[in-house]
Amino acid sequence: MFDRKQTSSAAAPAPPPERPRQLVGALCGLVAAGAALGVAEAAGALLRPQATPLIAVGQAVIDLTPRPVKEFAVATVGEADRPLLVAGTAVLLALFAAAIGVGALRRPLIGDAGIAVLAAIGAAAALSRPEAEPLYAVPSVAGGAVAVVLLRLLVRTAPRRQAGPSATGPEEGTAAPEATAAAGVAGAEAATEGPEPASAAPAAGPASARPRAEGGFDRRRFVALAGTAAALSAAAGAGGRWYATAQAGVQARREAVRLPRPASPAPPLPDGAELDVEGLGSFFTPNSDFYRIDTALSVPRIDATQWRLRIHGRGAREREYTYADLLDRSDLVERDVTLACVSNQVGGSYVGNVRWIGVPVATLLREAGVRPPGEGGPADQLVSRSSDGMTIGTPVDALMDGRDAMLAIGMNGQPLPTDHGFPARVVVPGLYGYVSACKWIVEMELTTFDAFDAYWIPRGWSQQAPVKTQSRIDTPHAGDSVAAGTVPVAGVAWAQHVGVRGVEVRIDDGPWQSARLAAEDTVDTWRQWVLDWPAEPGEHRISVRATDRSGATQTAEEAPPAPDGATGYHTVDVTVS
Ligand SMILES: Nc1nc2c(c(=O)[nH]1)N[C@H]1C(S)=C(S)[C@@H](COP(=O)(O)O)O[C@H]1N2
Ligand SMILES: [Mo]
Numbered sequence: 001m002f003d004r005k006q007t008s009s010a011a012a013p014a015p016p017p018e019r020p021r022q023l024v025g026a027l028c029g030l031v032a033a034g035a036a037l038g039v040a041e042a043a044g045a046l047l048r049p050q051a052t053p054l055i056a057v058g059q060a061v062i063d064l065t066p067r068p069v070k071e072f073a074v075a076t077v078g079e080a081d082r083p084l085l086v087a088g089t090a091v092l093l094a095l096f097a098a099a100i101g102v103g104a105l106r107r108p109l110i111g112d113a114g115i116a117v118l119a120a121i122g123a124a125a126a127l128s129r130p131e132a133e134p135l136y137a138v139p140s141v142a143g144g145a146v147a148v149v150l151l152r153l154l155v156r157t158a159p160r161r162q163a164g165p166s167a168t169g170p171e172e173g174t175a176a177p178e179a180t181a182a183a184g185v186a187g188a189e190a191a192t193e194g195p196e197p198a199s200a201a202p203a204a205g206p207a208s209a210r211p212r213a214e215g216g217f218d219r220r221r222f223v224a225l226a227g228t229a230a231a232l233s234a235a236a237g238a239g240g241r242w243y244a245t246a247q248a249g250v251q252a253r254r255e256a257v258r259l260p261r262p263a264s265p266a267p268p269l270p271d272g273a274e275l276d277v278e279g280l281g282s283f284f285t286p287n288s289d290f291y292r293i294d295t296a297l298s299v300p301r302i303d304a305t306q307w308r309l310r311i312h313g314r315g316a317r318e319r320e321y322t323y324a325d326l327l328d329r330s331d332l333v334e335r336d337v338t339l340a341c342v343s344n345q346v347g348g349s350y351v352g353n354v355r356w357i358g359v360p361v362a363t364l365l366r367e368a369g370v371r372p373p374g375e376g377g378p379a380d381q382l383v384s385r386s387s388d389g390m391t392i393g394t395p396v397d398a399l400m401d402g403r404d405a406m407l408a409i410g411m412n413g414q415p416l417p418t419d420h421g422f423p424a425r426v427v428v429p430g431l432y433g434y435v436s437a438c439k440w441i442v443e444m445e446l447t448t449f450d451a452f453d454a455y456w457i458p459r460g461w462s463q464q465a466p467v468k469t470q471s472r473i474d475t476p477h478a479g480d481s482v483a484a485g486t487v488p489v490a491g492v493a494w495a496q497h498v499g500v501r502g503v504e505v506r507i508d509d510g511p512w513q514s515a516r517l518a519a520e521d522t523v524d525t526w527r528q529w530v531l532d533w534p535a536e537p538g539e540h541r542i543s544v545r546a547t548d549r550s551g552a553t554q555t556a557e558e559a560p561p562a563p564d565g566a567t568g569y570h571t572v573d574v575t576v577s
Contacts (some may be wrong), residue, residue: 029101053122119144130389138441159217279475313446357410409490428496495548
């Protein structure tokens with residue numbers, strides 16, 4: 001009532017410029033979207049963190065991205081592709097939310113509809129996860145519901161398009177006079193924001209005694225409402241995140257795990273397996289430095305006490321193992337195995353060497369009555385499924401031919417880190433990770449290559465992918481300037497499950513010279529090498545190539561990672577002065 005009097009006693013206020021009005025609308029949309037995310041985050045924390053809309057949409061984008069784009073992303077931004085993806089999704093969401101807010105000023109129904117569309121996208125993305133349950137829709141729907149109510153409240157505080165009492169027309173369907181609208185806001189606010197009457201009260205008190213801004217914009221009320229909503233959303237979001245993380249920590253009990261001593265420990269590392277050359281990485285890659293490649297935006301956090309591995313399928317008697325079953329086994333082995341990603345570029349860093357502890361996969365398969373195809377078994381493919389729905393197809397032959405294929409539970413003496421598959425993952429010497437190394441594994445299904453294509457196959461990668469022999473120069477780095485004199489050129493080479501016979505280095509167009517090889521740990525690990533190069537001033541190009549124990553030398557022909565691994569020689573250009 002005060003408002004009306006004050007406003008109408010002012011000399012015919014000019015209509016508010018359209019810009020600020022739209023700005024307020026955009027702000028309303030952003031605040032509402034923020035609330036939706038906060039609520040969704042909190043709901044997701046309580047239900048399923050990977051079902052929160054930002055994660056679910058980002059995940060859907062990852063799965064739908066065509067291979068060349070994905071490769072480009074990995075090549076240009078590397079492992080920052082994930083944060084960038086989330087940021088990109090957030091920016092798109094913000095733009096759309098701002099537009100919704102502006103639309104809602106014209107007609108609240110536009111706001112409702114816009115938010116419904118966003119919530120539907122979030123819910124659809126969450127429900128399309130391979131591991132989804134109906135519950136997955138809840139975070140998006142809850143967030144959307146809160147946003148609809150909040151946006152309606154917010155736009156009522158926004159400036160009217162024209163000044164004066166008769167100015168309500170098109171944007172307020174009910175054509176309610178401002179005072180009524182304001183009262184409605186206060187009422188609704190008190191009703192929806194039960195625990196926060198304090199914030200509503202001051203806004204309704206002294207604020208309403210002041211003249212409203214042009215066009216009936218109750219700035220105070222808007223700021224109070226939007227500010228409160230934003231603060232609550234941020235609190236809900238942060239609280240949800242914190243709760244989910246804390247919960248996961250408690251549940252996973254990873255820290256509490258004490259790895260048993262393996263019945264078959266790895267032989268001690270031979271003397272001279274690790275060269276002392278500055279710039280050359282360590283023989284074993286520390287867990288914290290180990291590359292991470294997966295499609296999981298939200299890393300699965302598995303409660304090991306609830307975890308089960310189910311083995312079933314063609315020619316298998318169904319078996320289930322708990323984590324305790326694995327820890328209790330008397331046939332745990334410890335082995336050194338180098339793991340490589342098929343996406344690794346020549347000279348790239350998606351390769352690492354680890355001392356793993358695990359159960360031989362062949363033994364588990366035998367326990368389930370599985371016979372390899374050579375013994376008349378009906379399945380030639382083992383499909384590993386992870387808790388987040390990844391599928392990885394491995395030849396049964398490779399798992400049962402005597403190599404150290406493991407269901408790994410330990411990585412460099414630690415329980416598997418969460419990022420690397422806790423509580424259990426597969427490791428198969430000689431096969432790229434995408435056809436072998438399933439992390440967060442929950443299921444092994446015996447089938448055939450004809451009957452089933454695992455996740456990466458329709459995306460343009462080969463069904464069969466043994467690791468290609470490769471070598472990498474770790475020092476000097478491309479672009480380095482080094483002083484003339486003796487320069488150690490050093491790196492690693494791997495020819496998995498066959499072994500490295502030799503490494504050769506070439507300077508410019510000179511002859512291939514044999515590098516000195518470090519002692520071999522096993523044929524499944526990489527091997528370090530070094531060549532002392534009498535470097536003379538000038539620009540030089542250093543190339544490397546490896547020869548495996550079968551006598552095959554790496555091909556010089558350059559091929560991209562897809563479909564089954566990059567080839568070519570790693571070369572670095574350096575300046576000697
Ligand atoms: N569940 C799951 N397992 C997965 C993947 C994945 O995306 N999801 N990626 C695979 C790929 S492509 C590689 S190279 C290895 C990488 O294992 P790392 O992240 O421990 O280095 O995991 C494999 N296992
Ligand atoms: Mo990979």
